[in-house]
Amino acid sequence: MSQTGESAPLRPEDSAGENGGGETVVREHPTGVDTEVEQRLATLYDANAPTEELAREAEAAEAPEAADFLETLETEEAGRLVHSMADEAAAEALAHMELPLAATILCDLPASEAAAYLALMDPDDAVDILQELEKPAADEILGELPPRRAAALGALALYDPETAGGLMTTRVVRVPDDTTVNEAVRRIRASAEQDEERFFYVYCVDSLGRLTGVVNLRALLLAEPETPINAIMSRELVALRATMDQEAVAREFERYDHVALPVLDERDRLLGVVTIDDVLDTIRQEHTEDALKQVGAGASEVVYDTVAKKLRSRSPWLVVNLGAALLAALVILQFEDAIAALPLLAVLMPVIANQAGNGGQQSLAVTLRGLVLGEVRRQRVGKLLLRETIFGFLTGVLVGAILAGGMAVLGAFEMIEGDWKLGLVAGVSMAVSLALGCLMGTGIPLLMERLKVDPATASTVFLIMLTDMISFAAFLGLAALLGSWLLPTGGS
16 A cells, blocks of 8 residues: 555646646545446446557556446456556456455465556555465465565565555665765655655664664655754664554554554664555444444455355354353243243343343443553542443333333223333333443453453453343342232232
8 A cells, every 4th residue: 555644635646647737636535435436437338448449548547446347347347357467457457355355366366467566555454465365375475476475465465464564665766875965865755766655754764774763754854955964863763563563553543643553673774654645444444343243243254255254253252152141041941930920021122122232332442442442540440330221220220110101001001911010110120230240341351451452352242242131030030029929810
C-alpha cells in the first residue's frame, strides 16, 4: 500500500502526469455506491465485452475501483483480466483486493508472472499476499523474484503480521547523519524515481544503521543546500519496536495523531516505517476480528474463504455453544413439575432470558470498547462492575414492572392462565436476571483480560450460556418456591 498521508480527492501527481499544464481535476468519491468507473466496467462485463477492452477500462480506473470489480468476478475470469492489464495497474489492483482472493488469483497464474506483480507492490502488501499462500506456492513465487527482492520479502515475512514489523514497509528514505541537505534531497529524488513513493520524513542513521534523527520535508526545503543534515534533524524521536502489537501501534497513532513512525529492532537499527494508511487498515481489521470472535467465528475469516476453512474456524465454537445450550436445558429440567403445573412459565422464561442476554450484550459491547481504547483502569474495576449491576437492576425493575402490569391486565380479562401474582414473580425475576446479566457482560471480558486471553474471544457464547442459566433458574426457582401461592390448588 502506497504511503498516503491523507485521503484527498485532489491528486496533484495525477494532474502533473495526464493533465500537466491543463485544468485541475478534482474527483469526488461517493461512499456506499459504485463509482462511474465501476458501473462502466460492470456494463461492459454484462455486454460480454472482450477481455482486452475490460482491461483497458480497469487500467484507467483507480486501484481500489479495479480491485472492487475484480472481486465480483470468478477466479478464472479475474485471472484473465489481470493477465491482460498493464503490470503496474494489475499489481496495484491486486494489492487492494481481499487477501484470499488476491492469493487465489496469483496461484492460478504462472509463478514468473505472479512474481512480477509482487515485485511491483509495496513490500508490506507483497508480504501480506505471500503469507496468505500455501508455503510451496509462496516458495515457488519467491524463487522467481530477484535475489535481493526475495531476501527482503523473506525477511519481512518472518515478522508476525499483527506486529509493527508485519505492518511496516521497508521503502523508506534514509540518509547518513553526517551528510548535507543537498545530498538528502538528491537521495529523495532518486528514491521517488525508483519507487514512486510519497515521503513524509527523511530518517537519519549512523554508520551502523541506527536511527539518530528525523527531518520533516518542511525543514528540508527551508534549509540551505550545504547545511549539515544533523543541524536540522530532530533528535527527540518517537519510534515503534518491530515486535509491538498492532493494537498498540493503532493506539499510538490515534492518541498522538502521527502520520508515519519508524520501526526499529532491538539495537535501534531502522527497519522500515508504518504509515497512517496501514494503521487504518489495522483498525478496520481489529474491529471485524473482535466482532467475529464475540460470536465464535474465525478471527481472520472473510466471506471468500473456502468451506473447509469456515468449518475449521466455526465448528469448535458451535460445539461449545451446543454444550452451553444443553446446560441451560438441564436447568429447565429441574423445574419440570412447576412447568407442568403452570404452562405459562414456559412462555415467559425465554422472554426473561432474552432481556437478560440483551442487557448483558450492551454491557459487553461497552466494556470491550473501553478495553480497546485503554479506558478501563484496574483500580476502578470494582466501581465499574457495581455501576453496571445497578443499571441492570434498575432497568430490570422498569421492564419487569411493564411485564407485570401487562400480565395483570391480561389475567384480569382472562386472556391468559395467570394473574398479577405470576406477573409479580416475572417482574422480580426480570430485575434479578438483568442485574446479573449486566454484571456478567462487564465481568467476562474483564476476567479474560486479566487471564491474558483476548476478551473478544467468544464472549457472546459464554455470556448467553450464563444469562440463560441464571434467568431460567431465577424465574423457575422463584415460581417453584411460591407454587402454593401462585396456584389456586396449592400445587407446585
